[in-house]
Amino acid sequence: MADKADVEARLLDEIADICGDDIVREKRDVDLFEEGLLDSMGAIELLVAIEEDFGVSIAPTAVPRDEMNTVDKICAQVLKRL
Amino acid sequence: MSFYEDPSFFILLAAAIVPAAVLGCTGRRIKPWGLVVSVLFLVGLFMGSWEGLLLVACYVPLTFLVSRLVLARVRSGRPLTAATRLVSLACVIGPLVIYKVSTAAGSGILGFVGISYITFKTTQVLLEIEDGLIESLSFIDYLYFLVFFPVFTSGPIDRSRRFMADANRTLDRPHYLDLLGRGIVFLLIGAASQIVIATIFKQWYKPVAFDMTQDVWSQLVSFVQVSYAYGLYLYFDFAGYSLMAQGASMCLGIETPANFRLPFLSHSLEEFWDRWHITLSHWLRDYVFMRMERSLTRHRIPKKRDARAAVGLVADMCLMGAWHGLTPQYLLYGLYHGVLLAIEQIMTHRWRFFRAHRNDVGMKVVMWFITLNLVMFGFSIFSGQLFTFIGGIHG
Incomplete structure (x- = not known):
């Protein structure tokens, strides 16, 4: 199993790519939906990227939005399922 | 008896709340009483059109049975076949589709008051069972979720896991x-x-x-x-x-989610659909748009992200329009919002100037004004006003 730091680094790259903004690397607790960095389309891209990279499948309504709206929370949700 | 219209409804509602308040204030569960009054209100709702009540009485056990069969299959660990998914979905949404199509063709069959809203709920339960998010389902909980009378005819559309947690708790x-x-x-x-x-x-x-x-x-x-x-x-x-x-x-102790949040203050159409008929647009987002987008993204069809988003948004909104009724005004209304959302999505994603300045006061005022007028023009399609207006040109 990949170690935590490695998983987080790969996820951060994916999130920054999907959000199209490197600010997410600095502000890991900012609400991505509120800031307009992520929308439903971005959320799906992220779920599919997580599926392809980590083999972790998260259904669209499995996690309430407020439990997966920051970089840190996304990392936690993925790590929990690895 | 029409809900929230007839004086008799309000009198009966007040009468139904009194025992609920006694139960709630003494720390007891309101669910048994809530279920009894819901059934009684449904009888009142269908007074004089008993075939509607009969349809509800068939639809609820049938969809429960289908859901339980799918649940058993999921719990056994065997993968769900495409045929199982298709047949179970057809059982759940079939009556609504037949009703909408037959209504468009002239005379509606299989319809009853509240058919749309009950179908949203049964579909949500089925899809979340398939996703492994619902691990158990009792008939009483399922029945209560579907027939809960305050929201039976026109929503807001609640979610089963949230509803059942509310129904099964005891409040201090x-x-x-x-x-x-x-x-x-x-x-x-x-x-x-x-x-x-x-x-x-x-x-x-x-x-x-x-x-x-x-x-x-x-x-x-x-x-x-x-x-x-x-x-x-x-x-x-x-x-x-x-x-x-x-x-x-x-x-009755159930915190049904809000349906509106000052929609006319929106700065974008995406925000508008987060504030207008929220439980419908979020339902469509979660169970249609996101699922469809997930498949499209997995297969990279179409290749470009913006095109994939556009396909999903237009399909999602067209379905929203079609759900209101298979008439030109509703279909055009759906298409109108789908196309606008697709354009807005591309603009937000691609236009750097807009991204950089969208939180500026000036830009916000401009976006609010444009959004409001696009929304109001949309209503002129929805209400049929535009067709009446244009009809005058042809004479």
Whole structure:
């Protein structure tokens, strides 16, 4: 199993790519939906990227939005399922 | 008896709340009483059209059986075949589809009051069972979720896991009293909104056909005025109803989600659909848009991200339009919003200047003004006003 730091680094790259903004690397607790960095389309891209990279499948309504709206929370949700 | 319209409904509602309040204040579960009154209200709703009640009485056990069979399959660990998914979905949404298509063809069959809203709920349960999010399902909980009378006819559309957690909890007295108090306030504000304010705007809604012999400019101005009157009427009517439905739910211990959040303050159409008929647009987002987008993204069809988003948004909104009814005005309304959302999505994603300045005050004012007018123009399609207006050109 990949170690935590490695998983987080790969996820951060994916999130920054999907959000199209490197600010997410600095502000890991900012609400991505509120800031307009992520929308439903971005959320799906992220779920599919997580599926392809980590083999972790998260259904669209499995996690309430407020439990997966920051970089840190996304990392936690993925790590929990690895 | 029409819910939230007939005086008899309000009298019976008050009578139903009294035992609920006694149960709530003494720290007991309201669910058994809530289920009994829901069934009684349904009998009142279908008074005189018993075939509707019969259809509900068949639909609920049938969909329960289908859901339980799928649940057993999921729990056994065997993968669900495409055929199983398709057949179970057809059982759940079949009656609504047959009803909508047959209505468009002339005479609706298999329909009953509340069929749309019950179908949203049964579909949500089925899809979440398939996703492994629902691990157990009792008939009583399922029945209560589907027939819960405050939201039976027109929503808001609740989610089963949330609803059942509310229904199966016992509240302490201060918590219930808080809920009851807010519920009663919601009922009063909702009634004032629907009965008083909406009625005022409704009398200003007088669509007229374009008249070639009259001044064009003044006719356009009055077209805009009438579309605003309709938009405001629809808002105060439906938001008022939704508030009452929320209030009645709260009195029974269920915190039904809100349906409107000051939609006319939106700065974008995406934000508008986060504030207007929220439980419908979020339902479509979660169970149609996101699922469809997930498949498209997995297979990279179409190749470009913006094109994939556009396909999903247009399909999602067209379905929303079709759900209102298979008529030109509703289908065009759906297409209109789908196309606008797709354009907005591309603009937000690609236009760097907009991304950099979208939180500036000036930009926000401009976006608010454009959004509001696009929304109001959408209502002129939805209400049929635009068709009436254009009809005048052809004479």
